[in-house]
Amino acid sequence: MTEPSTAEPTGPSGPSGPSGAQAPLGVFDKELLDRCISCGFCLPACPTYALTGEETSSPRGRITLMRALESGELAPDDPTSAEESSFCLGCRACETVCPAGVEYGQLLEQWRDHQWRGPARPWIARALMALVSRPGLLRLQGLVRRHARGGAAPAARPAGSGAAPRPAGSAAGTVSLMLGCVERGLYPEVSRAARQLCPEAGVPARQGCCGALHAHNGDSATGAELAHELGERLPGTILTTAGGCAAHLAHHLGRDRVRELSEYLDEQGHRPVGEVTVNGRRARAALQDSCHLRNGLGVTRPPRELIAAVADYVELPGAGTCCGAAGTYAMLRPEDSAKVLAPKLDEVEEADVDYVVTVNPGCLRQVRQGLRRRGSRAEAIHLAEFLALATRLP
Ligand code: SF4
Numbered sequence: 001m002t003e004p005s006t007a008e009p010t011g012p013s014g015p016s017g018p019s020g021a022q023a024p025l026g027v028f029d030k031e032l033l034d035r036c037i038s039c040g041f042c043l044p045a046c047p048t049y050a051l052t053g054e055e056t057s058s059p060r061g062r063i064t065l066m067r068a069l070e071s072g073e074l075a076p077d078d079p080t081s082a083e084e085s086s087f088c089l090g091c092r093a094c095e096t097v098c099p100a101g102v103e104y105g106q107l108l109e110q111w112r113d114h115q116w117r118g119p120a121r122p123w124i125a126r127a128l129m130a131l132v133s134r135p136g137l138l139r140l141q142g143l144v145r146r147h148a149r150g151g152a153a154p155a156a157r158p159a160g161s162g163a164a165p166r167p168a169g170s171a172a173g174t175v176s177l178m179l180g181c182v183e184r185g186l187y188p189e190v191s192r193a194a195r196q197l198c199p200e201a202g203v204p205a206r207q208g209c210c211g212a213l214h215a216h217n218g219d220s221a222t223g224a225e226l227a228h229e230l231g232e233r234l235p236g237t238i239l240t241t242a243g244g245c246a247a248h249l250a251h252h253l254g255r256d257r258v259r260e261l262s263e264y265l266d267e268q269g270h271r272p273v274g275e276v277t278v279n280g281r282r283a284r285a286a287l288q289d290s291c292h293l294r295n296g297l298g299v300t301r302p303p304r305e306l307i308a309a310v311a312d313y314v315e316l317p318g319a320g321t322c323c324g325a326a327g328t329y330a331m332l333r334p335e336d337s338a339k340v341l342a343p344k345l346d347e348v349e350e351a352d353v354d355y356v357v358t359v360n361p362g363c364l365r366q367v368r369q370g371l372r373r374r375g376s377r378a379e380a381i382h383l384a385e386f387l388a389l390a391t392r393l394p
């Protein structure tokens with residue numbers, strides 16, 4: 001384990017309101033806040049602390065701010081609290097190294113519920129939340145959705161792929177492919193590829209948003225409500241190609257109800273067939289982990305093994321660190337997002353890979369855009385498409 005920081009946590013400088021101490025806020029789950037023992041093990045894992053070196057931009061510093069807000073020591077509109085709740089990527093890397101079991105992701109949702117309530121919520125987040133919450137607006141994406149659902153006839157499971165035992169935890173033995181708000185609009189080809197890989201999965205027609213967008217942008221109540229609504233619409237095991245959606249749904253519906261694509265294929269004993277080639281040689285491919293899949297659900301091995309089955313797998317030193325997409329973060333804080341992404345793009349070039357495989361549509365957009373802006377020869381691709389690409393080769 002990394003050595004903890006010896007620096008003392010910097011507390012709030014005192015009440016920032018003119019009237020002195022405020023009443024307790026009642027925003028945070030006190031038991032969750034009390035778990036933090038201020039050991040500092042989380043500091044080296046935090047990408048924003050790496051950028052600034054400032055305690056307030058670390059998980060421990062942010063929990064200190066939350067505690068001061070909750071106790072009333074800090075004014076509810078304290079600017080440092082507002083800035084740090086926004087600057088945090090919500091990547092949850094801090095959770096994986098915390099010896100005290102601090103559920104930082106839950107604390108961040110509660111923090112943003114307070115900071116981004118009503119008009120304080122960034123307009124981009126408000127617009128996106130409105131888009132995915134209104135069935136009428138979502139129906140505008142109907143053509144795209146139909147393309148994703150039916151554009152390709154379900155392919156026969158390729159010879160050599162595993163049998164298809166039903167996943168544990170699925171009482172009815174039913175598997176429902178979730179199309180996802182971002183994916184159905186921007187990357188319908190990912191859903192098509194997943195459909196080809198998992199022809200046993202049904203694709204229910206009426207699908208809403210899973211609510212992760214709301215939960216991460218200051219409306220955790222709606223985030224929970226949407227997760228439960230989707231859970232009722234999609235029977236059996238919910239299969240998703242988005243690590244972020246998987247973690248959010250698993251939190252609200254239970255781990256047994258949800259499978260991300262790579263873990264599902266792994267459980268099914270799926271053995272990818274074919275090979276991805278570039279200029280007649282086996283392709284070199286790296287993985288960009290999805291933060292919430294890795295840090296929230298602990299899924300790391302399956303996507304690596306699937307890639308390695310059809311290409312030469314290359315582990316990037318920072319594969320597990322955030323790419324800076326972080327939901328709406330890349331749109332709300334493009335400069336910080338680019339700073340987080342930059343070292344990853346350096347690693348991709350140094351590793352001289354042909355592909356960077358992602359397991360979340362937000363990461364796909366972020367890495368693809370970054371590679372194109374740099375003029376890199378490497379291409380970003382979703383795991384579903386990558387595996388489908390391998391099977392199409394002779
Ligand atoms: S969040 Fe966990 S790792 Fe970080 S200071 Fe608190 S107890 Fe330590």
Ligand code: SF4
Binds near residue numbers: 045049062094104
């Ligand atoms: S969620 Fe990520 S960016 Fe935020 S405090 Fe934790 S490690 Fe740092």
